[in-house]
Amino acid sequence: MKLVVKFGGTSLATVKDIKNVVKTVDKISKNNKIVVVCSAIDTVTDELIQISSLIGKGNKKDANRVLAKISQKHKQFATHLITNSKILKSLSNKLYSDLSELDELVHGLILLGEVTPRSYDYLISFGERLSIDLVSFTLQEMKNKSVPLSGKEAGIVTDSNFGDSRPLMDTTRIRLSKTINDYFAKKTIPVIAGFAGADQHENTTTFGRGGSDYTATIIASCIDADEIWLMSDVEGMMTADPKLIKNAKLIKEVSYSEAIEMARFGAKQIHPRTFEPLLSKKIPMRIRSSFNVNNPGTLVTSLHSKSKNSVKCVSAIRKVGLLDLTGGILFAGPGAAAKIFSVLTKNNINAMMVSSNPSESSITIVVKKEDLHKAENALEINLLGTTLKKIDTIPNVAIIAVIGSGMRGKVGIASRVFLAAQKSNSNVMMIAQGSSELNLAFVVKDNDCKSVVESLHNEFKLNTIN
Ligand code: ASP
Ligand code: MG
Numbered sequence: 001m002k003l004v005v006k007f008g009g010t011s012l013a014t015v016k017d018i019k020n021v022v023k024t025v026d027k028i029s030k031n032n033k034i035v036v037v038c039s040a041i042d043t044v045t046d047e048l049i050q051i052s053s054l055i056g057k058g059n060k061k062d063a064n065r066v067l068a069k070i071s072q073k074h075k076q077f078a079t080h081l082i083t084n085s086k087i088l089k090s091l092s093n094k095l096y097s098d099l100s101e102l103d104e105l106v107h108g109l110i111l112l113g114e115v116t117p118r119s120y121d122y123l124i125s126f127g128e129r130l131s132i133d134l135v136s137f138t139l140q141e142m143k144n145k146s147v148p149l150s151g152k153e154a155g156i157v158t159d160s161n162f163g164d165s166r167p168l169m170d171t172t173r174i175r176l177s178k179t180i181n182d183y184f185a186k187k188t189i190p191v192i193a194g195f196a197g198a199d200q201h202e203n204t205t206t207f208g209r210g211g212s213d214y215t216a217t218i219i220a221s222c223i224d225a226d227e228i229w230l231m232s233d234v235e236g237m238m239t240a241d242p243k244l245i246k247n248a249k250l251i252k253e254v255s256y257s258e259a260i261e262m263a264r265f266g267a268k269q270i271h272p273r274t275f276e277p278l279l280s281k282k283i284p285m286r287i288r289s290s291f292n293v294n295n296p297g298t299l300v301t302s303l304h305s306k307s308k309n310s311v312k313c314v315s316a317i318r319k320v321g322l323l324d325l326t327g328g329i330l331f332a333g334p335g336a337a338a339k340i341f342s343v344l345t346k347n348n349i350n351a352m353m354v355s356s357n358p359s360e361s362s363i364t365i366v367v368k369k370e371d372l373h374k375a376e377n378a379l380e381i382n383l384l385g386t387t388l389k390k391i392d393t394i395p396n397v398a399i400i401a402v403i404g405s406g407m408r409g410k411v412g413i414a415s416r417v418f419l420a421a422q423k424s425n426s427n428v429m430m431i432a433q434g435s436s437e438l439n440l441a442f443v444v445k446d447n448d449c450k451s452v453v454e455s456l457h458n459e460f461k462l463n464t465i466n
Pocket of ligand 1: 008009039040045046127194195208209210211212213
C-alpha cells in the first residue's frame with residue numbers, strides 16, 4: 001500500500017514517544033511505501049508563538065530565553081535518540097543549520113521590533129522543521145534510508161494568504177509527486193514537516209493551527225495514496241467525550257461528512273480543511289492512536305456507513321457564551337443581520353451558532369466565552385438604539401451537538417433528543433439544525449452539560465454502537 005502517516009505533537013512529546021513512533025514507522029515500512037508527516041513536538045508551536053508576542057512587547061530577554069529552551073530541547077532529544085556516532089554527527093549538523101536559521105530570524109525580528117504576518121509564518125513553521133530532523137535521523141539509526149523535508153522542499157506550493165494559506169493543488173501535485181516518487185524509487189522514507197508550505201515567491205506560509213493534518217491529506221491526494229492515517233494520543237472518534245461519559249465508545253466507521261461535523265464539534269480536533277483534498281479521490285482515512293497500534297481506530301470513508309445507529313455521537317462545546325439580541329420592529333426588513341455580523345467580523349469574533357425566528361424580533365448568537373464581552377461592547381457602541389433595542393448576555397452555556405447522517409429524513413429524532421434533555425431536567429435555551437440534518441445542536445446551561453450528554457448517550461444507546 002501507498003500510505004501517508006501523520007503523527008501529532010502529543011505523539012512526539014518525549015524521547016520515548018519518538019522512539020515508539022519510529023518503531024511503528026519502521027514496522028509499517030517493511031510492507032508499504034510510506035510518507036511520514038510530523039507536527040511539531042508538543043508545546044513547541046506555542047513557544048514559537050510566545051516568542052513572537054514577546055518580540056512585539058519588546059521583551060528581548062524572555063524571547064531569547066524561550067528560544068534557548070527550544071534549541072536545548074531538540075539538541076538534548078538528539079543525544080538521547082541516537083547512539084551511532086556518525087548518524088548523531090549528521091543530525092547535529094542538520095539541527096545546527098536549522099537552529100542557526102531560527103536564531104538569525106529571531107534576532108532580526110528583535111531588531112525590527114515587530115513580527116509581520118509573513119515573518120510570523122516563517123517563525124512558527126520551525127517546530128515542524130525541527131521535529132522531522134529527529135524522526136528522520138532516528139529512522140536512519142534503525143537502518144532505514146530516510147530524508148527530512150520541509151513543506152517547501154517537498155514541493156507544497158500555496159497562495160500568499162499568510163496564517164491561513166491554501167495549496168495551489170495543480171503545481172503542488174506535479175512537484176510533490178515527483179519528489180516523493182524519486183525517494184520511493186530509492187527506497188527512502190520521506191519525513192515531511194506538516195503545517196507549512198511556501199508561496200510562489202518562496203515565502204514560507206502556514207495553514208493555520210493544527211495544519212499538519214491538512215499537509216497529510218494534501219500529500220495523500222497528490223500521490224494517490226491508498227490510505228492516510230492520522231495518529232495522535234486518541235484512539236479515534238468517540239461517541240462522546242470519555243472525560244464526560246465513562247462508557248463512551250470508539251466509533252469504528254464514519255463517513256467524510258460525519259467526520260467533518262465531528263471534527264468541527266471537537267470530538268477530536270482536526271483542521272477544518274483536512275478532508276477537502278480527500279473528497280474527490282475518495283481516499284480512506286484512519287484516525288488512530290500512536291500509543292496503541294493494535295487498535296485500528298476509526299475508519300473515515302466516502303461511503304455512507306451501514307451502521308444501524310442514526311445518531312453516532314454526542315459532543316459538547318463548553319466555555320461558550322450566548323448573546324440574545326432584540327430589535328423589535330427595527331429588525332423586520334433586510335440588512336439587520338448583515339449589520340450585526342459585520343460588527344462581529346470587524347472585531348474578529350466568530351459566531352459559532354446562530355438562531356433567529358420568523359417573527360424577526362430577535363437573533364441569538366453563540367460565541368466563545370472570552371469573546372462575549374468584546375461582542376457585547378462592540379454591538380452596544382455600534383448598533384444599540386438603532387438596529388438593536390436590547391442586548392442580553394448569558395456567560396456559562398454549552399452547545400450540545402447530536403451528530404449522525406442516519407438522522408436525515410428520519411421521523412422522531414428531534415422528539416427523542418428533546419425528551420432526553422427533559423429527562424435530565426435541563427432547559428433548552430436555543431436550537432439550530434441545518435437542513436442537511438447531519439447535526440442537531442442546542443444550548444443548555446454549562447452546569448447541565450454532563451447530564452444532558454449522558455441522557456442523550458443513553459437514549460440513542462451509543463454504548464452499543466458499531
Ligand atoms: N504545530 C502546529 C500547531 O500546533 C500544527 C499541527 O500541530 O498540526 O498548530
Ligand atoms: Mg499540534
